Amino acid sequence: MIFFQLVIDGLSIGSLYALLALAMVIIYKTSEVPNFAQGEMAMVTTFVSYHLMEYYGFTFPVSFLGSLIFAAMLAVFFEFFFLRRAKEPNILNFIIITLGFERMLYGLAAWKWGADQRLYPSSFDPLPISSSDTFNFGIISVSHISLIIMSVAFVLIGGLVIFFKFTRLGIAMKATQQNLLASRINGIRTNRIMSFTWGLSAMVGAIAGMLFVPGTATPLDSNLMLAPLIKGFAAAVLGGMTTMIGPIGGGFILGIIEKFFGFYISSEFETTVSFTIIVLVLWFRPSGLFGRHYIRKV
């Protein structure tokens, strides 16, 4: 049955979009910054993990963890030195700052690793995984790697939902988003919360990046994350940027739409169609499918 195969493929790619969207929503929820640099942060992190494996001979798990720490440090650095210093914190200025950071990271990656395409190692030594193996469940086949992507995504999403609902830190993050001043009065160190948010978000995005590259067999170059970033952003907007369920649902819906449209009609207009759908959805639900629309009080 091609139908189930497409659903599985859609879920697999959709879970990557969901992770990227989630990374953006974590930041947007806390600080109302639409982070256009998310994709490039993930791209640079992926390059770092590649570099650790290729030039320093580390194993996959070590380089994975190492680059996660790098991602967190990069994001905290950015938040501390650039974003916090913004004189007039409004949405346009935030967009400009993150776009500027996006360009910086892009330039840095192109400077360091050049324009030629490189291949991410396809075996994850010493883990017994290879990107070419597949499981066959009767009629549908799932590659190991997309199974891993999906399970990592599900575990991560579940963990984050629990984190935001039940831990002190998660609740403090939500409080910071809802009312900065009130949470400061109540003893939350909002600046520290911001740094932590950025670190967490960068790690989630970096995981998405490091799964995306081997999962879709994309060669590494500095343009790597542009398309996924935009899809992830679109997923977040589709689902609604103020909820946890929004980006997850949005990511899966976008992934499945993309696969079905690509198979039954044409894979050339994937982006056009997904954006048309998003604009239509937003027309009827301006805060996304799952978001609640808040009317601003004057």
Added chain:
Amino acid sequence: MDMKRSYYEDIQLLDSGTKKFWFGSLIIILLIIPFLIPGYYLHEVSYISINIIVAIGLNILVGYTGQVSLGHAGFFAIGAYAATLLVKHLPFFPFIFALIIAGLIAAAFGFILGLPSLRLEGPYLAIATLGFGMAIIQILGRFSVFGGRMGLSVPDIGFLNDLLYDSGLFTKTQSRDVNLYYIIMSITIIMALMARNLMKTRIGRAFIAIRDSDIAANSMGINLTKYKTLSFAVSAFYTGLAGGLYAFWMGFINPDSFDFILSILFLAMVVVGGLGSNIGPVLGAIIISFLNLNLQADSISAIPLLGDLLTVITENWMNKGGIASVSIIIFGLILIFIVLFEPLGLFGFWIRIKKYWKTWPF
């Protein structure tokens, strides 16, 4: 001294003798530029001038009406393709009408894109406009009418070519550049004056009111539907017209030259120059497009002091051919630092300098 006594004084385009004098001198300088600087630089000046039109148009939307757009490369592409196809398939059609029609087609798309802006704000609007820009490129790259991925060659508009050549002052290639320069520059001046005028009318004041508070504007009787879509349409008209000029300037267009990065570049011009001012976008467009044209690999290593350092770093730690990417990093740093230190952009600097000298030595 600055007191205005009647409404007509307020809406005057050039309201003081000083301004009239400087405007007149500017026109004269622009007229004689082709005789002073050699061909290649004239070509660059034309390019900068095209970008000034886009920046002015984008400023109407972002600076005055307060709507974010990350899709202006889409309008630029629409204008370029529309003008090219019109001139190509209707050879006796005057190029100036082709440009205006290209602008109007872009404006129609702007109106359509303006509709979601009635309900969307912040990141939602940003992603909708971004998606529009990307979708346009994908559609243009697909159909053979638009030349597909390969692109289209643009016919030359020989408006003054022969006249300039016959005058004996220019060679054949030079006269093409000079011709384009005069066409582009005169359109730029007209468009800049129109934008300045627009902001002094009822429509311009409605735009500013919407930027400052759309709810307050609405309760004062400003029709949000009308003015928000109008702002998108006007902005798209400017950008589409500039796109047409770009096609004639470039002589060749393909979808890849109108990507997402171009939209960021346009936005950067407005932000660096100064949002919501008349002179800001012009300055921003000049600086950003100048850097964009001239900051290549060899000119980076030729920067005094810094250039050598960058070359050493590149040779020891970076990819050998990667030094050209430093320009992208510089571009990103400019964007960040402008927002951090001078949110009003170059226009803000200008205001501060003016204030300082007005009260000097106090």
